[in-house]
Amino acid sequence: MAQPTKKTPGSNGGETHQTVDGRASAEMLTTNQGIAVSDNQNSLRSGARGPTLLEDFVLREKIFHFDHERIPERIVHARGSGAHGYFEATADISDLTKAALFRKGERTETFVRFSTVAGGAGSVDTPRDVRGFAVKFYTTEGNWDLVGNNIPVFFIQDAIKFPDLVHAVKMEADRGYPQAGSAHDTFWDWASLMPETTHMLMWAMSDRTLPRSLRTMEGFGIHTFVLVNEAGESHFVKFHWKPKLGLQSTIWDEALKLQAADNDYHRRDLFEAIDSGNFPEWELGIQVFDKAFAEAQPYDVLDPTKLIPEDDVPVRIIGRLVLDRNVDNFFAETEQVAFCPANIVPGIDFSNDPLLQGRLFSYLDTQKSRLGTANFHQIPVNAPRCPFQNFQRDGQMQMMVPKGRGNYEPNSLTDHGEEGGPRETPAKGFATTTEPTGESEEGDKLRVRSETFADHYSQARLFFISQTESEQAHIASSFVFELSKVGLLDQVPGRMVANLRNVDEDLAKRVAEGLGIPLPKKAPAARAPVDMPQSDALSIHKNMHDTLEGRAVGILIADGTDATELDAVVAAVKKAKGKPVIVAPKVGGAKLSDGRVCKADGQLAGSPSQIFDAVALVLSEAGTAALLKEGAAVQFVMDAFGHLKAIGASSAARPLLDKAGVEPDDGVTGLDAKFLKAASRRFYAREPKLRTLA
Numbered sequence: 001m002a003q004p005t006k007k008t009p010g011s012n013g014g015e016t017h018q019t020v021d022g023r024a025s026a027e028m029l030t031t032n033q034g035i036a037v038s039d040n041q042n043s044l045r046s047g048a049r050g051p052t053l054l055e056d057f058v059l060r061e062k063i064f065h066f067d068h069e070r071i072p073e074r075i076v077h078a079r080g081s082g083a084h085g086y087f088e089a090t091a092d093i094s095d096l097t098k099a100a101l102f103r104k105g106e107r108t109e110t111f112v113r114f115s116t117v118a119g120g121a122g123s124v125d126t127p128r129d130v131r132g133f134a135v136k137f138y139t140t141e142g143n144w145d146l147v148g149n150n151i152p153v154f155f156i157q158d159a160i161k162f163p164d165l166v167h168a169v170k171m172e173a174d175r176g177y178p179q180a181g182s183a184h185d186t187f188w189d190w191a192s193l194m195p196e197t198t199h200m201l202m203w204a205m206s207d208r209t210l211p212r213s214l215r216t217m218e219g220f221g222i223h224t225f226v227l228v229n230e231a232g233e234s235h236f237v238k239f240h241w242k243p244k245l246g247l248q249s250t251i252w253d254e255a256l257k258l259q260a261a262d263n264d265y266h267r268r269d270l271f272e273a274i275d276s277g278n279f280p281e282w283e284l285g286i287q288v289f290d291k292a293f294a295e296a297q298p299y300d301v302l303d304p305t306k307l308i309p310e311d312d313v314p315v316r317i318i319g320r321l322v323l324d325r326n327v328d329n330f331f332a333e334t335e336q337v338a339f340c341p342a343n344i345v346p347g348i349d350f351s352n353d354p355l356l357q358g359r360l361f362s363y364l365d366t367q368k369s370r371l372g373t374a375n376f377h378q379i380p381v382n383a384p385r386c387p388f389q390n391f392q393r394d395g396q397m398q399m400m401v402p403k404g405r406g407n408y409e410p411n412s413l414t415d416h417g418e419e420g421g422p423r424e425t426p427a428k429g430f431a432t433t434t435e436p437t438g439e440s441e442e443g444d445k446l447r448v449r450s451e452t453f454a455d456h457y458s459q460a461r462l463f464f465i466s467q468t469e470s471e472q473a474h475i476a477s478s479f480v481f482e483l484s485k486v487g488l489l490d491q492v493p494g495r496m497v498a499n500l501r502n503v504d505e506d507l508a509k510r511v512a513e514g515l516g517i518p519l520p521k522k523a524p525a526a527r528a529p530v531d532m533p534q535s536d537a538l539s540i541h542k543n544m545h546d547t548l549e550g551r552a553v554g555i556l557i558a559d560g561t562d563a564t565e566l567d568a569v570v571a572a573v574k575k576a577k578g579k580p581v582i583v584a585p586k587v588g589g590a591k592l593s594d595g596r597v598c599k600a601d602g603q604l605a606g607s608p609s610q611i612f613d614a615v616a617l618v619l620s621e622a623g624t625a626a627l628l629k630e631g632a633a634v635q636f637v638m639d640a641f642g643h644l645k646a647i648g649a650s651s652a653a654r655p656l657l658d659k660a661g662v663e664p665d666d667g668v669t670g671l672d673a674k675f676l677k678a679a680s681r682r683f684y685a686r687e688p689k690l691r692t693l694a
């Protein structure tokens with residue numbers, strides 16, 4: 001019979017159990033009370049065909065626990081992927097901040113969660129949506145959470161509008177759809193009535209919301225924060241994450257098809273990259289500015305719908321973030337991680353951004369309903385790595401065992417030889433600073449919006465004029481697509497286009513034409529927009545790196561594929577740090593020219609080219625002839641061409657290229673060095689030949 005077991009104190013069931021005689025028995029299945037289970041297949045019943053007995057504590061406990069396995073999903077950012085890593089400070093910024101994590105050379109453990117915003121936890125990875133980029137730094141001075149997005153501005157200026165934004169964008173209240181996308185009545189009804197959303201809408205309609213990978217998107221703290229140095233001097237700061245691999249996005253048709261091809265496209269990509277040792281990396285950059293700069297700008301630096309152009313305040317790189325460990329358990333870590341913008345450490349402080357101020361309350365509050373207890377900070381993924389102690393007591397799920405009578409303050413218990421507990425530390429403790437503006441928090445109680453927040457269009461225009469021609473066409477086409485989905489409310493598209501006329505007349509005309517509606521009268525602007533010089537930092541295309549690193553090449557083979565040619569392509573892709581993925585009609589593989597059977601990584605029918613960054617067709621004449629009759633093979637090539645990807649092909653594969661309608665251009669090559677170069681980028685110049693964009 002199995003030995004009774006008892007848990008090692010503090011263990012969580014995943015750790016080693018001890019038998020009473022000291023033998024480790026991690027392999028032994030037990031109840032939550034440590035009772036060894038003898039039969040996990042059959043419940044206890046009265047007779048072989050009789051009723052189940054209430055006495056069966058093994059069954060009851062198992063079903064009871066199962067019934068409670070889910071917790072409420074996040075109201076926003078429900079679908080996410082997390083990973084562990086570290087942050088390393090690479091520059092000396094002690095003149096700006098006393099925060100220990102920014103001491104040059106300091107390494108800080110981190111946990112990062114990326115997310116979509118609108119969809120539920122089980123939705124897909126690739127809708128057009130903003131991505132969350134939340135980083136928890138377990139610093140030696142306590143946890144700092146930088147809870148940002150992949151877009152540097154936000155939809156609204158004041159926290160009081162957040163529930164309206166979220167209600168409007170999430171699935172409609174009566175019908176429960178659409179899941180995860182903004183292309184529906186209620187979102188555009190609301191957005192077209194809120195001119196302050198215009199700048200963010202420009203970003204949302206751009207390819208920024210269609211990232212190729214979580215590894216190839218930027219992150220932003222969005223709000224203006226404050227850095228405080230040892231002398232108590234403060235500066236304004238904006239935080240930026242810049243991906244080491246540069247920026248990459250998909251295009252709309254590809255994103256749509258990805259939703260069908262792989263619901264977990266981003267989650268899988270992140271997990272596999274880390275698993276294979278290709279650790280995703282970002283640089284942390286800061287834009288630092290003072291009161292004089294802030295006051296000289298045509299916008300308010302406290303307005304979260306505005307960015308600070310990098311041309312005005314360059315981004316200074318101060319550290320790097322490396323994600324080098326996947327989670328051990330999705331629920332325990334990625335689901336239970338609790339971010340809170342109010343988690344801040346000495347040396348960093350909040351500004352008076354009214355959106356940030358609202359967030360400081362919300363996140364703490366939401367964790368109580370999600371995680372069910374005020375003690376959620378004790379969950380391993382949330383617990384600070386530095387010591388933490390105070391007089392907060394008890395509550396559901398208290399995991400710690402505070403000792404002694406000292407649970408109030410002040411006390412004189414130490415004078416009597418007892419544990420008195422911790423004391424406040426004026427010299428080291430967090431002290432709130434005044435903003436660099438020296439703005440006083442005193443004032444009349446008013447429900448107002450500062451006049452300095454009134455210009456809603458200048459930066460939307462700045463964004464549009466900073467894009468390449470192809471990016472501008474994508475933005476115009478996205479507006480057309482999204483507004484074409486607005487059904488019942490026929491005044492909405494016109495209202496939206498009326499706003500867009502304040503951004504760019506050409507954009508407004510293109511959208512109106514695409515929708516087939518007359519150009520409406522320009523919406524009155526609360527404050528007349530001003531022209532700002534265009535900024536390259538705002539474009540994806542101008543910030544792409546020509547590299548194969550981190551990119552996947554789909555290599556299509558069939559019976560008869562030349563073995564030498566295949567080996568050479570695979571080796572070359574690997575050498576360039578790309579990921580070769582063999583695709584064949586049968587996953588069991590194809591018989592190569594030398595008689596060898598090459599196993600496939602994916603079957604053609606389930607591995608469409610949208611999951612790759614470039615494709616190679618390594619085919620013999622016979623193999624090509626066979627694939628010409630295979631719809632999935634023709635589609636594979638057609639989509640690679642349509643999604644502006646490089647196609648390298650054996651000369652024998654020509655008939656397949658012809659059947660797929662591939663026309664020669666720089667992205668269509670042989671299987672030589674030219675292909676590797678082409679596979680490092682996309683061919684946006686091809687697009688106007690393939691589809692009509694607005």
Ligand code: HDE
Nearest residue numbers: 074077113132133134148149159162222358359362363366
């Ligand atoms: Fe959030 N947001 N938010 N948000 N947010 C949440 O917190 C909220 C805002 C962001 O991976 C919630 O734990 C309010 C801006 C990310 O776990 C909730 C307001 C930005 C994540 C919440 C904002 C964000 C959240 C839902 C307006 C970019 C995911 C569950 C005042 C700077 C974090 C949760 C993760 C999550 C509230 C605005 C980013 C309800 C009230 C602006 C990345 O507390």
